[in-house]
Amino acid sequence: MLATAPIQFPGEPESNSERARVARGEPVAQRTFTPTQAVLARSAGAYHWTPEGRKLVDFSSGVLVANLGHNPVDWWDRVWRIMGLNATAASDRYIPAAPLTSYNAISPLEGQAVERLIDNLRRQPGGQRMEQVFWAASGSEAIQKALWAAMRRVPGREMVLATRRGFHGKKGLANAVTGSESDPDRDPRVRFLRFPCDECADVTLRGKPIDLSPFRQELELLTQEFGDRIGTLITEPYLGGGGSYHPQPEYLQMLQQYCREHDIVLVLDEIQSCFGRTGPMYAFSHYGIEPDVVCLGKGLGNGIPVSAAVGRSDIFASLKYGEGSDTFSGHPLACAAVIATLDIFESTDILERGRQLASVLEAGLLRMKETGVVVRVRGEGAVWGIECAAVGNRPAEQIANDCVRACYLGDDAGRSIHLLGPLAGRVIRISPPLVLDVAEAQEYLDVMYRLLIQVRDAA
Numbered sequence: 001m002l003a004t005a006p007i008q009f010p011g012e013p014e015s016n017s018e019r020a021r022v023a024r025g026e027p028v029a030q031r032t033f034t035p036t037q038a039v040l041a042r043s044a045g046a047y048h049w050t051p052e053g054r055k056l057v058d059f060s061s062g063v064l065v066a067n068l069g070h071n072p073v074d075w076w077d078r079v080w081r082i083m084g085l086n087a088t089a090a091s092d093r094y095i096p097a098a099p100l101t102s103y104n105a106i107s108p109l110e111g112q113a114v115e116r117l118i119d120n121l122r123r124q125p126g127g128q129r130m131e132q133v134f135w136a137a138s139g140s141e142a143i144q145k146a147l148w149a150a151m152r153r154v155p156g157r158e159m160v161l162a163t164r165r166g167f168h169g170k171k172g173l174a175n176a177v178t179g180s181e182s183d184p185d186r187d188p189r190v191r192f193l194r195f196p197c198d199e200c201a202d203v204t205l206r207g208k209p210i211d212l213s214p215f216r217q218e219l220e221l222l223t224q225e226f227g228d229r230i231g232t233l234i235t236e237p238y239l240g241g242g243g244s245y246h247p248q249p250e251y252l253q254m255l256q257q258y259c260r261e262h263d264i265v266l267v268l269d270e271i272q273s274c275f276g277r278t279g280p281m282y283a284f285s286h287y288g289i290e291p292d293v294v295c296l297g298k299g300l301g302n303g304i305p306v307s308a309a310v311g312r313s314d315i316f317a318s319l320k321y322g323e324g325s326d327t328f329s330g331h332p333l334a335c336a337a338v339i340a341t342l343d344i345f346e347s348t349d350i351l352e353r354g355r356q357l358a359s360v361l362e363a364g365l366l367r368m369k370e371t372g373v374v375v376r377v378r379g380e381g382a383v384w385g386i387e388c389a390a391v392g393n394r395p396a397e398q399i400a401n402d403c404v405r406a407c408y409l410g411d412d413a414g415r416s417i418h419l420l421g422p423l424a425g426r427v428i429r430i431s432p433p434l435v436l437d438v439a440e441a442q443e444y445l446d447v448m449y450r451l452l453i454q455v456r457d458a459a
Ligand SMILES: Cc1ncc(COP(=O)(O)O)c(C=O)c1O
Pocket: 138, 139, 140, 141, 143, 167, 168, 169, 170, 236, 240, 241, 269, 270, 271, 272, 297
């Protein structure tokens, strides 16, 4: 049997045995590489614990999933109650709770979640086109459903423009609109256009005017070549997986204007940015645009697998009965999680907490440039990327991995930080739960600063 040797850390017997167990029993493709392969036995709020009981502050929110923190009591109480799981059992063997199925049947939770989500979206600046919810179970599936519908809206207008270096998922059409045209087996219906990166390479460029003329020219050329065959444009509010590039709002507004002028469906991928990551509930409000379809995932269910493409009903009407159905979409547990998550966003100061965290993160991460390990800092709200530099003979990619590893191992006082493996090779994602206390965020940013100095000195 072929298996890749698992990553192991001294002094972590239980974690090492878990790492070895999944290395034996799962293909390596199951996991994205990280230099830590952290084993997380329990999580609460902004913290994880390893099986050995070592505490790690979570600077990743899972993967931008646990915006409300991990396992909040009031959230679980609601999920439980909405599911009917707190009801007195009618018999001692089964609980008369919501069914754990939505296929060929409708649970009232589904309609409730639809209405709540649409209501929430429509109350935000830019949410006025939100009419129907197309449920899915992962981000890439929501993207795929949005594209299926948009590409079929008008016969002959099946071509899609996507922004280069974007990340929309690994499956099917979501993969087809990810990255760039470099893959020779590219879906011929997809064409790419440039997303500003140099123009927003560092947060210090925020607010600097952007010259939109090269982007307009590129669109013009594509229109000349493909004309009416282009029916859809998909982009992200900021490049997430592509390396954390947060554009000037004028760029996205220009794309929207182009879409409106040519009757093109604008699909905005907010799988990662939804539910408070960039400051407001949705990034489209912050960027001053009004998408035709918005794809939501990750934080939508605060950790329960659920995603959705939400948007204009005339677009979704291009698909017939069953063309977008599957076993788990619209699942009652997913709907209960969406309702509970909306309840908390709508009844607490969680967005304000995220905004307070934002300024602490920005200052703390900018300071990391002093270490020489970080060359650029990009982000907004509670979603940041720090770009590592080469140090000595060690390339930036290795330095980024060294930093992730050093943060996992922590300082002499036992303070450790859980980070994701680097984005685009050398960018470390910082995206804690919005509930991370600002004083604790400051403390751990200081810890990270000192750990980065150690990485530099060891290079
Ligand atoms: C912007 C964006 N779109 C789509 C996806 C794909 O989501 P999933 O991994 O749930 O398929 C991701 C995942 O990271 C993402 O960040």
